Amino acid sequence: MRLGGPARFVVSVRRPEEVAEAYQFAEEQGLPTWALGGGANTIGRDEGFPGVVILNELKGVEIVREVGDAVQVKWMGGEVWDDAVAWACERDYTGIEALSLIPGTVGAAPVQNIGAYGQEVGQVLVSVEAYDRRERRMCMLRRDEMGLGYRRTRFNTGADAGRFYIVSVTLELKRGQMQPPFYNSLQRYIDEHQETDLSPAGVRRMVCAIREAKLPDPRKEASAGSFFKNVIVPAEQVAEMEARGIPVRRLEDGRGKINSGWLIEACGLKGQRLHGFRVSEQAALVLINESATSYLELTMARAEIVGTVEAKFGVRLEQEPVEMIA
Ligand SMILES: Cc1cc2nc3c(=O)[nH]c(=O)nc-3n(C[C@H](O)[C@H](O)[C@H](O)COP(=O)(O)OP(=O)(O)OC[C@H]3O[C@@H](n4cnc5c(N)ncnc54)[C@H](O)[C@@H]3O)c2cc1C
Structure with missing residues (x-):
């Protein structure tokens, strides 16, 4: 949103064990902390942040399991979300193609259960690996432990909001393509352009075209995407x-x-x-x-x-x- 003052400290984490070190540093300094990915959904206040911003720069992607048409892929939290979508579409995996071009990191995607054009990341989430600030240790949370809802999860709502720093995210994708009924604006685009390629790469291309026509490019115009929830x-x-x-x-x-x-x-x-x-x-x-x-x-x-x-x-x-x- 191009607002907000400076942070007192910014700590970049590049290895999972550095997450605990960053929180320990903040504790020693007696300072509050803030988990930050790409900042696409974060608004700064004028006074800045009087503590430690822990910037997610954890990188990597690996296939952890392949059974039949399904594949489980683990992305480190600092990977760019749209690169993850491109990776999946290039390999013909369906599940996240409608979430193309959403700015931000993979680690932030489960926090508000990102969604667009009929898909939500929660539909394909298997687990996240996170640093549990309360227990001061790494943990694994399964999909059914995340309290997934519309833009609400255990990560951003209730007593556990802010408790977990997401280190990696595992999604289960499948070979195949999205099935109708499609989201209204996607169906309209398919009809208007007589699209027949509904492969993950095809849907990604359509979603990118719809978004580019409709949403401001965050590199040119400052916004936080949708400012209000539906x-x-x-x-x-x-x-x-x-x-x-x-x-x-x-x-x-x-x-x-x-x-x-x-x-x-x-x-x-x-x-x-x-x-x-x-x-x-x-x-x-x-x-x-x-x-x-x-x-x-x-x-x-x-x-x-x-x-x-x-x-x-x-x-x-x-x-x-x-x-x-x-
Ligand atoms: C132009 C534009 C279009 C957008 N379109 C959509 C859309 O279609 N659908 C949609 O759902 N959203 C959309 N968004 C919102 C945004 O892209 C998502 O919320 C995205 O997940 C934010 O990622 P980020 O890395 O920038 O998160 P940040 O803004 O850095 O963080 C968001 C929240 O997650 C927390 N967080 C970040 N990383 C971690 C971590 N590793 N562990 C724990 N907590 C963490 C932060 O503390 C903060 O509370 C859009 C935003 C813009 C600017």
């Missing part, structure tokens, strides 16, 4: 929302998912400039930093959007990116 409403509220003209996508468990970008657009905020930020004209969920230099400006832009949507629809938007606070 809204999940309980099953008993779905009919009421639909009666008010709000499009609701029904989830398997009966709850409804409302596209927050739709709500923002319906309030006439798309393309609007607010306190140095611009609501993206391609994707209203994305807030682009045009000229803001302070966190305060972000809070003002955010308050205006949240307040306008709440006044019109009675729905309160929740911020997706995390804030770097001690």
Whole structure:
């Protein structure tokens, strides 16, 4: 988001044992810590971070198991997520091709259970290897121990938020291709371009094209991707929302998912400039930093959007990116 002051210390970890050393260093100094990957989903405060930022630079990829059409691949947490997707697609493995071009590291992917165009990393996660700060030792967490939900997991929610520093991630991928029904915008692209190549590499190419047309390139325009989470409403509220003209996508468990970008657009905020930020004209969920230099400006832009949507629809938007606070 191109905001935030400096950190007191930044420690790069390049070997798994250095993670424990970094936390020990912070403890000796009596300082708070912050796990950082690529920073794509992290917002800095103006005062900076008064402690130790532990930067994930753990690299490597290895196939740990191959049975029939399935393969388990372990990536070290500091690998670039999109390189992992490219690796899988080049080898014709399906499971993460729709997650192409999501900025950031592999180690951060399970933290908010990244998702896009009908796939979530949680669907293919086998385990993560992590440093458990509470027990002060390395541990292995299986998929069913991660509390996976929509942008929520045990890593970012509840008593264990921030407890684990993810060192490596093992995913199970399969030879084959994504099966319909496809996510609306992906299906629209397939229809409009008469696409027939639904191989992992083909879907990756389509997703990259959709994202490049719709989302600001983080190297050119500062943003945190989707600034608001989509809204999940309980099953008993779905009919009421639909009666008010709000499009609701029904989830398997009966709850409804409302596209927050739709709500923002319906309030006439798309393309609007607010306190140095611009609501993206391609994707209203994305807030682009045009000229803001302070966190305060972000809070003002955010308050205006949240307040306008709440006044019109009675729905309160929740911020997706995390804030770097001690
Ligand atoms: C243009 C753009 C588009 C985006 N599109 C999507 C999208 O389609 N779908 C989606 O889900 N997200 C999307 N995002 C958000 C972002 O890419 C993801 O959240 C990504 O996983 C962030 O990775 P990172 O390495 O940059 O994480 P960071 O921002 O560095 O960290 C994010 C959080 O994870 C924690 N963390 C980081 N590394 C570790 C670790 N090794 N162990 C434990 N905790 C850790 C941090 O403390 C922080 O709480 C987008 C962002 C941008 C800028």
